[in-house]
Amino acid sequence: MKKLLFIFFISISIFSQKKSFEQRADSVLALMTLEEKVGQLVQYSGGWATGVETGKPTEGSDELIRKGKVGSFLNVVSSKLTGKMQKIAAEESRLKIPLIFGLDVIHGYVSTFPVPLAEASSWNPSLVEKSARMQALEASSAGIHWTFNPMVDIARDPRWGRIMEGSGEDPYLGSQMAAARVRGYQGNDLSANNTILACVKHYAGYGGAEGGRDYNTVDLSERNFRDFYLPPYKAGVEAGAGSLMASFNEIGGVPSSASKFLMTQILRNEWKTDAFVVSDWNSIGELIPHGVAKDLKEAAKLGIESTVDMDMEANAYYSHLANLVREGKIDIKLVDAAVRRVLIAKFKLGLFDDPFKYCNEEREQKTIKSKEIVDATKEVALESIVLLKNEKNLLPLDKKLKSIAVVGYLAKSISDPLGGWSALGDSNDVVSIFDGIKNKIGKDVKINYAKGCKITGNDKSGFNEAINVAKLSDVIIAVVGETRNMSGEASSRATLDLPGVQEDLLKELYKIGKPIVVILMNGRPLTIPWLQENIPAIVEAWYPGISAGSVVADILFGDVNPSGKLTVTFPRYVGQIPIYYNHKNTGRPHDPKNHYTSYYMDLDNTPLYPFGFGLSYTTFEYSNLTLDKKEIKKNESLKVFVDVKNTGTREGKEVVQLYIRDLVGSVTRPVKELKDFKKISLKPGETKHVEFTITPDKLKFYDINMDYVLESGDFQVFVGTNSVDVKETSFQIVE
Numbered sequence: 001m002k003k004l005l006f007i008f009f010i011s012i013s014i015f016s017q018k019k020s021f022e023q024r025a026d027s028v029l030a031l032m033t034l035e036e037k038v039g040q041l042v043q044y045s046g047g048w049a050t051g052v053e054t055g056k057p058t059e060g061s062d063e064l065i066r067k068g069k070v071g072s073f074l075n076v077v078s079s080k081l082t083g084k085m086q087k088i089a090a091e092e093s094r095l096k097i098p099l100i101f102g103l104d105v106i107h108g109y110v111s112t113f114p115v116p117l118a119e120a121s122s123w124n125p126s127l128v129e130k131s132a133r134m135q136a137l138e139a140s141s142a143g144i145h146w147t148f149n150p151m152v153d154i155a156r157d158p159r160w161g162r163i164m165e166g167s168g169e170d171p172y173l174g175s176q177m178a179a180a181r182v183r184g185y186q187g188n189d190l191s192a193n194n195t196i197l198a199c200v201k202h203y204a205g206y207g208g209a210e211g212g213r214d215y216n217t218v219d220l221s222e223r224n225f226r227d228f229y230l231p232p233y234k235a236g237v238e239a240g241a242g243s244l245m246a247s248f249n250e251i252g253g254v255p256s257s258a259s260k261f262l263m264t265q266i267l268r269n270e271w272k273t274d275a276f277v278v279s280d281w282n283s284i285g286e287l288i289p290h291g292v293a294k295d296l297k298e299a300a301k302l303g304i305e306s307t308v309d310m311d312m313e314a315n316a317y318y319s320h321l322a323n324l325v326r327e328g329k330i331d332i333k334l335v336d337a338a339v340r341r342v343l344i345a346k347f348k349l350g351l352f353d354d355p356f357k358y359c360n361e362e363r364e365q366k367t368i369k370s371k372e373i374v375d376a377t378k379e380v381a382l383e384s385i386v387l388l389k390n391e392k393n394l395l396p397l398d399k400k401l402k403s404i405a406v407v408g409y410l411a412k413s414i415s416d417p418l419g420g421w422s423a424l425g426d427s428n429d430v431v432s433i434f435d436g437i438k439n440k441i442g443k444d445v446k447i448n449y450a451k452g453c454k455i456t457g458n459d460k461s462g463f464n465e466a467i468n469v470a471k472l473s474d475v476i477i478a479v480v481g482e483t484r485n486m487s488g489e490a491s492s493r494a495t496l497d498l499p500g501v502q503e504d505l506l507k508e509l510y511k512i513g514k515p516i517v518v519i520l521m522n523g524r525p526l527t528i529p530w531l532q533e534n535i536p537a538i539v540e541a542w543y544p545g546i547s548a549g550s551v552v553a554d555i556l557f558g559d560v561n562p563s564g565k566l567t568v569t570f571p572r573y574v575g576q577i578p579i580y581y582n583h584k585n586t587g588r589p590h591d592p593k594n595h596y597t598s599y600y601m602d603l604d605n606t607p608l609y610p611f612g613f614g615l616s617y618t619t620f621e622y623s624n625l626t627l628d629k630k631e632i633k634k635n636e637s638l639k640v641f642v643d644v645k646n647t648g649t650r651e652g653k654e655v656v657q658l659y660i661r662d663l664v665g666s667v668t669r670p671v672k673e674l675k676d677f678k679k680i681s682l683k684p685g686e687t688k689h690v691e692f693t694i695t696p697d698k699l700k701f702y703d704i705n706m707d708y709v710l711e712s713g714d715f716q717v718f719v720g721t722n723s724v725d726v727k728e729t730s731f732q733i734v735e
């Protein structure tokens with residue numbers, strides 16, 4: 001019997017090339033025992049200490065693999081180690097079903113790119129796609145089949161530390177970035193050995209955590225959720241993402257990992273995807289503290305019933321799924337459907353055809369930190385940097401200055417520029433900002449360094465040294481911000497000021513009266529009104545990755561003209577949060593002449609820096625905003641034209657942004673909505689004629705009946721350099 005089974009299985013592999021992935025998955029499914037099926041739905045983190053106390057299976061991982069009790073691992077890296085484990089699965093287990101290895105390759109495997117929020121600030125989806133492509137090249141060479149990225153959660157609250165992992169506050173831009181990353185990771189051919197499966201996460205609405213506190217409750221109206229939060233997940237799925245991750249949070253009273261609305265209704269019925277869903281780390285187990293399951297068995301039942309296919313680290317499926325089926329408490333069909341989706345992903349990756357295709361040590365050695373990948377980290381970082389202020393063109397600096405003071409703990413840090421979630425990123429590969437400046441300016445310029453203070457704490461004992469070096473120098477470059485672990489998972493902050501005494505240090509340096517440039521290194525918007533008021537030049541570098549120093553120096557000394565724009569609003573004060581550009585008008589929009597309107601008595605309504613904002617070393621002038629029609633029917637498209645001229649003396653890139661406003665609807669609509677953008681490059685004096693098309697799809701929304709439609713009426717069109725400084729025109733949609 002065993003022999004027959006083996007021959008049957010081999011013949012499936014050999015002769016089923018022409019069969020669809022679904023048919024191939026079904027042929028395997030037909031051979032599986034209940035325990036083997038459950039095994040495909042179990043994922044563990046590599047390298048655990050087995051034993052009862054840990055709550056994990058007592059068998060070692062090798063034994064589990066051999067018995068077909070585990071289908072996937074995360075956090076196992078290198079072609080050697082993954083190869084060793086794969087060998088057990090593919091050669092020693094009964095059905096020889098390959099394992100799938102996942103890892104958080106969020107902005108790089110070893111060669112670290114800028115954090116995702118920074119990458120999004122490039123407003124350059126093809127560059128972001130290239131970053132993901134490079135990450136996939138590197139990770140796939142080290143045995144990784146699957147990344148838990150892109151993280152596409154819309155976030156309007158910068159207190160939430162995970163804002164750093166996403167693309168900001170806008171559904172349109174977020175969708176472009178989500179799709180770009182999926183394309184980059186998965187390439188054109190998922191079965192190639194240098195492409196990896198993408199995982200759209202955290203599905204869904206995780207960024208809406210109340211108070212910006214991680215893992216906190218999310219409660220959004222279905223309209224708000226569908227209009228603003230859902231589009232990037234959908235864009236990722238439409239770009240072909242092979243998987244999604246269920247989020248930790250509850251939404252509207254139902255935790256995502258038990259949500260039939262999210263998983264079954266939206267994902268399976270509306271979007272019709274066969275992408276499989278993995279839980280977040282123990283998120284099925286957390287159905288107990290959420291208060292919807294009394295024990296792990298019930299949690300497993302809720303998870304599988306809502307079509308969360310794979311259980312990451314909760315032991316719920318491992319411990320209870322088979323019994324739930326045997327006891328008739330869940331239908332085997334649910335398990336079969338989940339296994340089928342997991343198997344389809346493995347087929348798509350080509351793992352059944354060659355389980356070891358990602359396990360080539362020679363390729364791994366050649367690929368990791370290859371020139372192509374390292375060069376790309378720099379290319380991407382250069383476009384991610386946002387120039388926030390540049391009074392009297394203080395920047396770019398003259399390379400022939402006599403002396404420069406570089407101040408700040410972060411200036412010499414080689415670990416912080418990596419940012420959070422940097423996988424195997426190595427601080428030894430990082431060019432610090434100090435070194436970047438030193439390499440750029442050569443020996444004739446004296447650099448005086450002082451730390452000044454740490455990032456946190458009240459210690460001002462280093463201030464004097466910083467003041468002294470500043471006095472000795474022509475210009476002060478102060479690098480301030482947050483340490484890399486101050487954003488990311490479980491890193492929410494209640495205040496968004498520069499941490500510790502860094503702002504006090506800047507105030508002391510400012511008193512000296514020398515030109516001063518602030519470089520910000522952080523993973524979220526900060527509240528820095530004093531800096532904006534007083535510091536002449538401010539550069540938002542985010543966490544730029546391994547090329548940090550060379551990139552910042554290129555920008556500071558003008559070898560590269562900055563072109564990044566914010567994808568998230570910077571508040572003036574924490575009390576303004578949530579603050580985002582695509583808000584509603586309200587019945588009483590703020591009118592300074594009318595007390596009874598919507599404003600704070602003690603705070604401005606406006607942000608410190610609006611969405612889409614970012615300066616350049618050159619200037620751009622917008623003119624001739626026109627439309628090809630002033631009136632269209634519901635099924636027609638409209639063209640928008642604008643001329644953009646480089647009116648400065650340097651070549652530069654500009655992000656031309658198109659917004660609309662639907663003035664009267666069956667439900668209220670935002671005061672502005674980004675609908676398109678183009679990044680163009682202009683030589684000094686050059687004018688480019690930019691054209692956009694507004695298709696009917698771009699004007700649709702969920703109407704009063706929650707139908708996704710386009711309504712006739714009046715629309716405004718805005719085109720400009722950010723969400724505030726715009727030219728305006730209008731059109732009408734007629735019945």
Ligand code: NOJ
Nearest residue numbers: 074104148201280281489
């Ligand atoms: C928890 C995080 O929320 C998620 O983003 C990540 O992919 C998993 N852990 C796995 O590391």
